[in-house]
Amino acid sequence: MKLIFAGTPEIAAVALRRLCAVHEVALVVTREDAPVGRKRVITPSPVAQAADDLGLKTIKCNRLSPEIVQEISKTQADLGIVIAFGALIPKSALSAMSWWNLHFSLLPAWRGAAPLQYSMMNLGDGAGISLFELEEGLDTGPIIAQLAMEIDPDKTYGEHLATFTDKGIDLILESLAKRPQASTQRGAASLAPKLSRDNARLDLKQSADLVAAKVMALNPEPVAWATLGNEPFRVLRAKSLGSTNWAELDGVSPEPGRVSMGTGRIVLECGGGTRVELITVQPAGKKEMSAGDWFRGLNKEVILD
Incomplete structure (x- = not known):
């Protein structure tokens, strides 16, 4: 043809x-x-x-x-x-x-x-x-x-x-x-406009599933981000730790955006007490790196916004 x-x-x-x-x-x-x-x-x-x-x-x-x-x-x-x-x-x-x-x-x-x-x-x-x-x-x-x-x-x-x-x-x-016969589209339509950097900002009050899905969907562009100390903090890879309310299980107050070390993982608290494992990140002015290397350099809990 x-x-x-x-x-x-x-x-x-x-x-x-x-x-x-x-x-x-x-x-x-x-x-x-x-x-x-x-x-x-x-x-x-x-x-x-x-x-x-x-x-x-x-x-x-x-x-x-x-x-x-x-x-x-x-x-x-x-x-x-x-x-x-x-x-x-x-x-x-x-x-x-x-x-x-x-x-x-x-x-x-x-x-x-x-x-x-x-x-x-x-x-x-x-x-x-x-x-x-x-x-x-x-x-x-x-x-x-x-x-x-x-x-x-x-x-x-x-x-x-x-x-x-x-x-x-x-x-x-x-x-x-x-050469199959064409057929009319059926069902409810939804829109997927081009994504900008503004669209890529993470809402850490959402569930871990949605936060992790957004991170993975925006790699390699435009790349998901939050802020750390008024500087952009990019998150390139993350994994949801499920729908469990970890804050309730651990007996702590949930605080979306808190990053800490947990059972060998770098965990980010999200909405409803759910958590995301941070895998690859890029702090402002630095190259991308493993979340473990980044967090060990800080050696303290921080809050992403």
């Missing part, structure tokens, strides 16, 4: 390489070269680099102009595949051909830019993969195929993303072979 491929980050580059092994990719569309790293070096997107390695014709753009839509139409491709392109596919392009989009939730749950992260923060609600046909609405198009997935509380968003990507590419390849 002759395809147009639109995507930008590494997960899309992985998909492009696998699709090229089975189908003809007539044209790749990706975002323009952008500054990367602390030195802000202008760098092609991972998809642009993969397309160059594969010898594929590529258009770099931050929006699909009428001229680019015309170039797409000239290819006479059968279908467009979109994976994290980072820009809207305009009505003119949607009218020219069908486009399938890979989305990391069970639509209509978590429509928007960060579906997998919202699934993780909500303890696996709506976790899965949807392949759907693009239309003008935000992630509202007919479903081509779906696959429910499990969230592992010990894995970060970055680690889940690799797994979801592999399964998603499998779903695309199976659907291209079988």
Whole structure:
């Protein structure tokens, strides 16, 4: 089958390489070269680099102009595949051909830019993969195929993303072979807008399950944080110690935000007397480190806010 491929980050580059092994990719569309790293070096997107390695014709753009839509139409491709392109596919392009989009939730749950992260923060609600046909609405198009997935509380968003990507590419390849009948989305919709640093602040009055889920969902970006002595304190990995009211069992007053050493673990008190084990942290002005190394350097209980 002759395809147009639109995507930008590494997960899309992985998909492009696998699709090229089975189908003809007539044209790749990706975002323009952008500054990367602390030195802000202008760098092609991972998809642009993969397309160059594969010898594929590529258009770099931050929006699909009428001229680019015309170039797409000239290819006479059968279908467009979109994976994290980072820009809207305009009505003119949607009218020219069908486009399938890979989305990391069970639509209509978590429509928007960060579906997998919202699934993780909500303890696996709506976790899965949807392949759907693009239309003008935000992630509202007919479903081509779906696959429910499990969230592992010990894995970060970055680690889940690799797994979801592999399964998603499998779903695309199976659907291209079988061309299943599309079906209307059913159920209650929820939204997953892009996450900012402000969204990443931890609410330590929440239960340990929710605090730990947020930590893991926001690694590697934008990274969960609280404050310690009016300085930002990042938490990169954490593990819930369950729904037990540990404060009641220990006979102490619960104090969300208190960090102490407990049975060889660095524990953070959360809402309802529940506790989280801190695993990897990054104090202000320092590199990330194990919570044990950080706490031994302090050698005293502290309060995160």
